[in-house]
Amino acid sequence: MDHEVKILVVDDEDRIRRLLxxxxxxxxxxxxxxxNGExxxxxxKEQDYDLxxxxxxxxGMDGIEVLQQLRKEKATPVAILTAKGEEANRVQGFEEGTDDYIVKPFSPRxxxxxxxxxxxxxSSTRYLQTNTQTKNILAFDHITIDHDAHRVSVQNEEVSLTPKEYELLHYLASSPDKVFSREKLLKDVWKYEFFGDLRTVDTHVKRLREKLxxxxxxxxxxxxxxWGIGYKFENVKQKQ
Structure with a gap:
């Protein structure tokens, strides 16, 4: 690997930071x-972290507020650390653009x-973006998705997506014109059946559309x- 992975650990408990x-x-x-959040x-904002x-x-500034402010400027992958009893907060975290969550108490493994x-x-980890020729590409009139490099391009301009935004787009584009319910998207993209909020899907679709x-x-x-069902990726005309 020619890139050293850089991770920021944010927690107000010194013991947890040291353990991680x-x-x-x-x-x-x-x-x-x-x-702390500040x-x-x-x-x-100043540095480029891989996670x-x-x-x-x-x-003070809690994790949700940090995530909200960060998402205005960057698509840095974020995993939230959360206690078991904070399900509503975890749902809000997904709505605001977190990519995963880890429940405390957690095992280091x-x-x-x-x-x-x-x-x-x-999508923003640089060592995944290799220079080798890739064949795992979905190419449409207005969007090109290079799945090997986790790179999305619109009119030859790369789009900065969070991992979940990328996964959602790739999932939809992999089955053009197929309609997916919010429940299906929540299950397959977020792997999240036991407590999911359908607003999570709507929020990510909104953000994804805005970026495109x-x-x-x-x-x-x-x-x-x-309407009344969910979302689909409409295939205008797939390139040959």
Missing amino acids: KMYLEREHYIVEEAE IALQLA ILLDLMMP EVILRVKALLRRT NSISTEAGDMITTV
Whole structure:
């Protein structure tokens, strides 16, 4: 790997930060720490992290507020750290653009497995964007999705998507013109059956459309609402 993975650990408990740092560094990741939301947001804006592990409940600026502010500027992958009894907050976290959550108390092994899985599928992890020729490409008139590189292009301009936004787009585009219910999308994209909020899907579709529309309204219009059912990726004309 020609890129050293850099992770920001954000938690107001020193013990948790040290524990996570120790286990992540064993995997040869570069780890930086922030003890509150204000410091975390400043670091996240100034630097490019491959992943942020973000505690949900912190005094002052909490994890949700950090995520809201960060998503206005960056698509950095975020995994929220949350206690078991905070389901409503976790749902809000997904609505605001988190990519995964890790429930406290957690096992270090689970954290490492989740971190590795998130890094593998993230659209903004540079080591996934290799220069080798790829064939795993979905090419349409207005959108090109290079799945091997997790890269989305609209009119030859790369679109910065969060991992979940990318997964949602790729999932829909992999079955053009097929209608998916919100429940189906929540289950397959978020792997999230036991407590899901359908607003999570709507919020991500809205954000995804906005990002595509900022380059091409034709691209944004390819994600179509099917009233009373869900969403589909409308295949205008697939390139040969």
